[in-house]
Amino acid sequence: MSTRFLWIIWFVGTILVASAALARLYVGGDRTAFMPGETTGVHHQIEMSCETCHTSAPFASQKKIRKDINKTCNECHKDELKASDDSHSIKKFKNPRMAAYWEKIDARFCTSCHLEHQPEVTLAGLVTLPGDFCVACHSEGEQDVRVNRESHAGLGYETCATAGCHNYHDNRALYEDYLVKHANQPWLKDGAAHPGQAMARARTRPNPAEVELYLASVVAPEVGRDDGIEGHWAGSAHASADVGCASCHAPKSETFEEIQANWVESPDQSVCASCHRAQNKTFELGRHGMRSHPEIAKPRSAKKMLKRMGMKDPPEALLAAVETYLVDPAPAPLMSTSEARVALHPDAHGQDLTCNTCHTPHQVDITYAAVESCLSCHSDDHSTSFKDSPHFGLYEAELAGDLPPGAGVTCATCHMPKTESRGVITTSHNQNETLRPNEKMIRPTCLECHSLEFSIDALADPGLVANNFSGQPTRHIESIDWAVRRVDQPNQGANQ
C-alpha cells in the first residue's frame, strides 16, 4: 500500500471521526466540553441548557446578541426588576442623549455589568466590573456625587455599593427622602408582628367534629387507604377546603371506579400548581425550582436536531438509535440537593426539590416548612445559628401561645415573605426577592418590626448576619444621618 494511499485513509478517517464526534455533541450529546467557564451562583442549575440564554442565530452581530441576551435575562428577572423600581433601568439609557454614557458603561445591556462564564473576575451579584464602577458616570459634571453631596466628598467609589448605602438596581429602602422619613425611630416596635404571617397563622383549623365528618367522607381505593395519613389530612386546611384524596391522586375523576382506575400514588408538582398557581410561579423563579421555569430550554429532541442538520424526514431507525445513544443529559427536570453549591448537611444530599421536599404532603404543616425544612438541609453559619437567635425565641413563644400570631420570626418570614392582597395571602417562593443585596429585605420584612436605621446597620454587619442577628450591630452606617443633615440644610447640592 502506497504512502499516498495511507495519507488519504488517514485524512478521510480523521474527518469522519471528527464529524461523528461533532454531530454527536450537536445532536444530543453531553456539551460540558464546550463550557467556556463556570457560571455564577445558581445559574449552574441551567448552565448546560445553553439555548436558554444563547438564542441568537449563528453569526449574529454583537449588538443583536447582546439584545437577545437582555431578553433572556428578563425572562426570569423581569418581575424582580420591575418590583425594584429599578434605579438604572435599561429604558432610561436608550435615548441617544445618553450616548456619552454608553462609552463608559453601556447600561442598555445587562452583559455590560454581568458577564457569565467569567469566574475569575466575578464579584457578588454576578458583577463583572471592578467594584468601583460607579466612578464611570458619577464622578464628573452634573452627576458628580462629590459635588452634589458634601457628605460624600472624601468617599471612595469602591464604597458606594458595598457599605449598605446604594444598590445599582434596588434602592427602595435607601433613597434619600425615604431615609429622612424613617429617621429617629426606635430600633424595635412595640407589639411587633409581621401582618402576612399573622394572617396565615391565625387561620382556623378544622375542629374535632369537622375532623370526624371529613374522615367519614374519605373516598379512595384500598391501595391508598392509611389511617395515619387520613388523620393528618382531616386536620389540614386541604380538608376544610374540600380538597380530598382524589383531588390530588386522581384529578378529574368523579366515581369510585374512575378514582380507582386513575389513582396516582405520588402526584407530581403540577398537581399542587393547579391550585397554588402564585406560589408555583414564584417557586419557578426561585433557587429551588428554577429548572421548572417555562423558559428554560428543554433537552434537545433527536428529531428537531436531525432536522436542523438537513434531515427533514429522518428514518425511524436513525431516530430510535439517536434517542437511545444520544439522550441530552441536561437540564435535569428537577434540582437535586446533590448538585447544590451551598453548604448542606451530608445526609441532606440526594433529594429532588419539589413541593413535597419541604411540605409534608398530608399534614400541610406550615410550621414545619417555615423552619425545620430549611434547617434539615442548610448547614451554613447563618442557618445553624438560627435556633440560638432571638428571632427563634420569639417563634417558640408564639407557638407556645405566649405571643400573638406573626410575632415569631422563622426562616420563611425573611426569605419567603407573605403578602396579602384582597384577603388572599401569598407566600413568595422566590428567595431572590429578599436575598442579595440584602437591603432588598428591609422593606418586605425588617421594617415590620425594626427601624430603618437598625435594619441598615444590622444587614451591613457580616458577623451579625452570620450569627443570625444574635446581638446588636457593631457598625453604624451614616446614610440616615447624612440625609437628615442635608434636609436641615437644603441649600447643599441637589437630588439624584
Add this chain to the structure above:
Amino acid sequence: MSVKFGKIKAAFLSCAIAAGATAPAHAEMDYETVTDLLHLVMSSDRTVYTRMIVNRLAVQEGVIKASEHYMDDKALVLPAQMFRYGAEMVAEETDEFSYSLLSLWPINKQNAPTTPMEKEGLEYIAANPGENFYGEEELGGEMYFTAVYPDIAVAEACWVCHNEHKDTPRTDFEAGDVMGGVVIRIPMDS
C-alpha cells in the same frame, strides 16, 4: 400655526402612529414638521394632565397630593414623571424617534443637558421666548435631527413645586416662564 390646522396635523400624525410607529416619515414631510407634530401631541397631553389632574386635584381642590414618590405616598405622578414614563415607554418600542424633558435648572440632575446641542437649544429657547430650536448632531456614531421646544409654566403647580423643592437650583419661576424644554430627536440615517 392655527389651532385648527394644528388639530388636523395632529390627527394625521395619530393615524401615522396607529399604522405603525416604526414606519418612516411621509416622503413629503420634513423632519421639522414631524417633530412639530410630535411636540403638539406631547405638549397638549402634558398640559391637560398638569392643569386638569394635578393642578385641579392637588393645588385647587387639595384632595390628593402629587409626589415624586407617588407609590410610597399613594399620590399622583408628577407631570414631569408622567412625561418621562411616556418617553421611556416609547423608547422600549422604537428607535425611530426619542424625546425627553430637560432643563437648565433641573430638580433631578439626570434631566440636565448632556450634549452640547441640548445646552445650546435650551439656552436659545430661554433667551428667545416663543421660538423653537432646530439642529443636527452626531451621537453614538449616528446623525440626529434635534428639535428643542420651550416648556412653559402653565399652572400654579409647576412654579410652586419647582420654586419650593429642596433640590431646585432656581426659586423665582413665574407663570409663563420657560422652565425647560422638550427635546425630540429623529435619526437621519435610517
